[in-house]
Amino acid sequence: MTTHRYATALDWSGSTGAGYEAYDRTHALEVSGVELCASADVAFRGDASLPNPEELLLAAASSCQLLSFLAVAATARIDVVDYRDDARAVMDEADPPLRVGRIVLRPTVTVRGEVSEERVRHLLEVAHRECFIARSLTSEVTIEPTVVRSVR
Structure with missing residues (x-):
């Protein structure tokens, strides 16, 4: 190993x-x-023009989900032509201890060819289970995908 x-x-x-x-x-x-x-x-008291650790954590979760999904989609011979994520994280000061408690990934996945939306959603879930970052977090991580068919 x-x-x-x-x-x-x-x-x-x-x-x-x-x-x-x-x-x-x-x-x-x-x-x-x-x-x-x-x-x-x-x-x-940070600088709003610069990324902060909480944003970097969210970016890591979003990036890992993308890379895990592309790997499982390619292995399944699904032609993914675009992937955009509008991710969000919540850190609630009223729910101690202070931590990022919830991450929501909202990928819009564009696929080409004959593949059902159900299959793409299943592969997104498989990718989520395989994502190293998501498995490393104690935060709740959910995925709310949108699947789009490419017209090209």
Whole structure:
């Protein structure tokens, strides 16, 4: 069996000496040699123009679902020609402990050829069960797909 290992780098500098309200939340993340600039959610005094950890978690769940679905669709010889996801996450402060408690993935999947919507929905569920990120989360992750037939 192979063990997969992942690494990122994070860099922040500043001062928390003036208290919680005053320090800068902006930090650099390096992932696979690509540097991203991130911050905290605005609710936690972050910069709204930068991605925050909660958004990055949602993006990881959405991306993993896409990649898992494309793999199972290709194996099943289903011709997927477009996939767009309008994903959402909810973190409810009234439901402690504070965490992202719910993720909803809303993919619109466009397929070409003779394949039933039921088959595509089944493959989306198979992909969800195989998604490494979804299986790693304690959050509820649901999928609300729309299936479209390509006219080309």
